[in-house]
Amino acid sequence: MFDFVGKRFWFFLLSAIVIIPGLISLGFFGLKTGIDFKAGSSMTLHFSTAVNETQLRSELNNIGYKDAVVQHTSSDDFIVKLEAIDSAQNVALMAALNTDLKTTTEQKDFASISASVASQTARNAVIAVIVAAVGILLYITFAFRKMPNPLRWGTCAVIAMIHDVLVVVGIFSILGWLAGVEIDALFITGMLTVVGYSVHDTIVVFDRIRENLSKGGGGNFENVVNSSILQTMTRSLNTSLTVLFVLLSLFVLGGPTIHYFTLVLLVGVITGTYSSVANASQLLVVWENKEWGRFVSWIPGLAKKKAASQA
Amino acid sequence: MKKDSYFLIFILILIGLSLWTILPTNSVRLGRNGFQLGLDLKGGTHLVYQADLSDKDPSQTDAQVMAAVKAKIERRANGLGVTEPLIAIQGSDKIVVDLPGVTDVDTAINIIGSTAVLEIRVYHYDSSGNAIKGSDGNAQWFLAQALGTDGVTMEDLTGKYLKANATVVLNSTTNAPEVAFEWNTEGAKLFEEITTEYLNKPIAIFLDNTNVEVATVSAVISDKGVITGLKLADAKNLVIQLNSGSLDVPLTVVQRTDVDATLGADSLTKSVTAGAIGIGIVILFMIFYYGVPGAIAAAALLIYTALVLAVYKLMPVTLTLPGIAGFIISVGMAVDANVLIFERLREELRAGRTLHKAVDEGFRRAWPSIRDSNISTFITCGILYWFGNTFGAFMVKGFALTLFLGVAISMFSAVVITRTFISLLIGGGVIKGLSVQEVKKNV
Numbered sequence: 001m002f003d004f005v006g007k008r009f010w011f012f013l014l015s016a017i018v019i020i021p022g023l024i025s026l027g028f029f030g031l032k033t034g035i036d037f038k039a040g041s042s043m044t045l046h047f048s049t050a051v052n053e054t055q056l057r058s059e060l061n062n063i064g065y066k067d068a069v070v071q072h073t074s075s076d077d078f079i080v081k082l083e084a085i086d087s088a089q090n091v092a093l094m095a096a097l098n099t100d101l102k103t104t105t106e107q108k109d110f111a112s113i114s115a116s117v118a119s120q121t122a123r124n125a126v127i128a129v130i131v132a133a134v135g136i137l138l139y140i141t142f143a144f145r146k147m148p149n150p151l152r153w154g155t156c157a158v159i160a161m162i163h164d165v166l167v168v169v170g171i172f173s174i175l176g177w178l179a180g181v182e183i184d185a186l187f188i189t190g191m192l193t194v195v196g197y198s199v200h201d202t203i204v205v206f207d208r209i210r211e212n213l214s215k216g217g218g219g220n221f222e223n224v225v226n227s228s229i230l231q232t233m234t235r236s237l238n239t240s241l242t243v244l245f246v247l248l249s250l251f252v253l254g255g256p257t258i259h260y261f262t263l264v265l266l267v268g269v270i271t272g273t274y275s276s277v278a279n280a281s282q283l284l285v286v287w288e289n290k291e292w293g294r295f296v297s298w299i300p301g302l303a304k305k306k307a308a309s310q311a
Numbered sequence: 312m313k314k315d316s317y318f319l320i321f322i323l324i325l326i327g328l329s330l331w332t333i334l335p336t337n338s339v340r341l342g343r344n345g346f347q348l349g350l351d352l353k354g355g356t357h358l359v360y361q362a363d364l365s366d367k368d369p370s371q372t373d374a375q376v377m378a379a380v381k382a383k384i385e386r387r388a389n390g391l392g393v394t395e396p397l398i399a400i401q402g403s404d405k406i407v408v409d410l411p412g413v414t415d416v417d418t419a420i421n422i423i424g425s426t427a428v429l430e431i432r433v434y435h436y437d438s439s440g441n442a443i444k445g446s447d448g449n450a451q452w453f454l455a456q457a458l459g460t461d462g463v464t465m466e467d468l469t470g471k472y473l474k475a476n477a478t479v480v481l482n483s484t485t486n487a488p489e490v491a492f493e494w495n496t497e498g499a500k501l502f503e504e505i506t507t508e509y510l511n512k513p514i515a516i517f518l519d520n521t522n523v524e525v526a527t528v529s530a531v532i533s534d535k536g537v538i539t540g541l542k543l544a545d546a547k548n549l550v551i552q553l554n555s556g557s558l559d560v561p562l563t564v565v566q567r568t569d570v571d572a573t574l575g576a577d578s579l580t581k582s583v584t585a586g587a588i589g590i591g592i593v594i595l596f597m598i599f600y601y602g603v604p605g606a607i608a609a610a611a612l613l614i615y616t617a618l619v620l621a622v623y624k625l626m627p628v629t630l631t632l633p634g635i636a637g638f639i640i641s642v643g644m645a646v647d648a649n650v651l652i653f654e655r656l657r658e659e660l661r662a663g664r665t666l667h668k669a670v671d672e673g674f675r676r677a678w679p680s681i682r683d684s685n686i687s688t689f690i691t692c693g694i695l696y697w698f699g700n701t702f703g704a705f706m707v708k709g710f711a712l713t714l715f716l717g718v719a720i721s722m723f724s725a726v727v728i729t730r731t732f733i734s735l736l737i738g739g740g741v742i743k744g745l746s747v748q749e750v751k752k753n754v
Binding site: 044086087088090091107108109110111112113114116117124125128131132135136139140143185186188189192193195196197199200201203204207208211231232234235238239241242243244245246247248249250252253254255256257258261262265 | 351359361416417420421563564565566567568569570571574577578581582584585586588589590592593596597600632633636637639640642643644646647650651654658676679680683684685686687688690691692694695697698699706707710711714
């Protein structure tokens with residue numbers, strides 16, 4: 001029988017290796033927010049004549065949009081981002097582009113969000129994530145109310161959930177400065193779905209631990225958790241696989257609108273499955289054995305062992 | 312056994328109903344014509360207007376003012392010829408306006424969002440009969456007033472006394488477009504008094520503080536008026552605004568999202584193809600991994616898809632791109648309940664139970680896991696729906712709703728449909744040999 005629980009510190013270490021670079025990136029660069037959260041206008045333009053990026057940029061500069069960001073896409077469109085402008089300003093801008101660049105501008109899409117709406121969205125996003133975490137903590141505590149220490153189960157599930165949020169947020173922070181990926185309302189939607197999925201997965205494992213504990217026998221807590229993980233392993237992998245199949249298909253073929261949304265879900269489902277097995281259940285053991293300090297002393301021990309084997 | 316037959320009949324009826332509802336996809340069924348597509352799929356614009364309630368009539372509550380504004384915007388959207396506009400009050404002082412299929416968004420914004428206050432104005436005259444001048448040195452326009460029907464108060468003559476029957480007419484001599492309007496009884500009385508008082512003097516019509524018409528009163532008129540000098544398109548738009556009534560408070564656009572229809576159509580095709588391929592892979596995987604029960608789960612999955620689509624059409628659920636993604640993800644998650652049950656079934660068989668007993672136990676023991684784990688998804692769906700509601704993000708709401716429905720129906724599908732099929736096939740002896748072999752092979 002494979003000893004998952006015995007490897008628990010290795011799992012924690014792997015989580016740390018994935019999360020820490022993301023956290024560092026978050027600390028230095030933060031998240032690149034889209035107009036949903038920081039106000040502004042964004043539009044996709046297509047010109048009937050050949051217009052290059054420099055021309056467009058200097059034209060926008062002449063009109064007075066000095067901070068405009070211009071991006072040339074592969075399909076020969078231009079994505080232009082500037083301050084929040086209203087309808088009249090938008091009409092004037094299109095007219096100016098047509099005259100000055102001697103072209104016909106097709107505005108394929110346009111979005112504009114005022115500062116008040118953007119800050120409200122950002123605030124609501126934070127509230128949504130906090131309410132989700134508290135709601136799930138309460139729910140699991142309720143579902144496991146007949147077990148000793150029900151709050152412990154909820155807390156471990158929420159820690160695993162926060163783990164998944166950190167993995168996704170960290171990766172998107174890195175993608176932000178690496179590939180210019182922006183965070184929008186759909187990102188928050190993806191995040192909350194990941195939260196739901198992560199807990200969904202954790203509960204299946206917890207449920208089995210609860211069942212095996214109530215059956216009695218089976219030895220100590222560590223063994224019960226380990227056999228529960230093994231018993232639910234096929235299910236965890238198969239379910240994640242089926243979800244990953246559909247997500248991958250959407251990611252590759254689904255078109256640009258939901259590209260990064262499906263990426264959030266892809267990363268989230270992988271880390272959600274991992275954290276249920278490798279974090280949530282293992283944390284129950286750590287808590288049961290009251291060995292919080294041991295992980296800290298385990299890492300230097302590991303380094304010493306490695307040094308010794310190399311010597 | 313008999314119970315299973317009843318379930319089978321029930322399931323068959325459901326399948327029939329679902330297929331009849333969704334096929335062909337553009338058919339009218341139970342009053343629903345086709346699937347309701349969101350803005351991101353059929354193109355159009357999503358607007359959020361902020362109302363400035365500081366100027367409102369103090370005798371009305373905020374909610375009354377907002378309801379009145381909403382009703383007028385609805386009339387204007389309908390006047391524009393927008394099919395299925397969606398107008399909703401959000402929070403205490405915002406109005407969400409979704410206009411599918413609108414291409415000239417800037418004009419639409421102008422028509423819908425401008426207050427369109429029509430006022431009749433006149434010059435005031437000093438004792439020697441000269442028009443009183445304003446600070447800019449020009450003769451100044453004042454609101455025309457007349458004694459109201461109560462015989463006591465002086466009333467301003469504004470657009471609120473208009474009948475909602477303004478029309479565009481062509482001038483009989485110049486053929487130029489004009490907007491003809493009529494006053495209601497009260498307005499006619501006021502207009503008669505004013506035209507009597509200002510006979511042979513200039514009179515002006517102002518729209519949102521812009522002078523749109525000046526004429527000299529040549530006769531006492533009571534019931535009618537025209538606004539001339541307009542382009543045909545502007546005349547049509549003015550008619551829409553006058554007939555809907557002027558907005559009670561000024562509005563500003565705080566959020567706007569335009570989507571190109573071709574972009575939407577392209578995304579729809581791509582997502583549907585991606586979804587079909589994804590579901591196909593899931594079905595192959597289930598059959599490959601679980602054999603006959605896997606094939607049953609795959610059949611249940613197809614039935615599940617038909618059921619969900621029927622519910623979407625009948626509710627109706629507005630489908631958006633993330634909503635379609637939510638549905639496709641729910642298909643992936645729907646398999647979870649089946650996987651949980653099959654894994655249990657295998658365990659029970661390994662523990663030496665008979666096939667029939669194993670099925671009973673497998674379903675019974677898998678149920679708490681299925682129930683408890685899906686509740687967490689329901690919780691997040693509820694929060695997402697709230698989140699989407701608070702700032703009018705139609706895409707977020709669409710996702711929350713489709714994911715919720717998908718997961719809820721998937722529980723039903725696994726517990727009722729898959730179970731009935733498996734029980735029936737065991738009863739018919741189809742599954743017996745295969746399934747046990749399958750289990751032994753995997754032990």
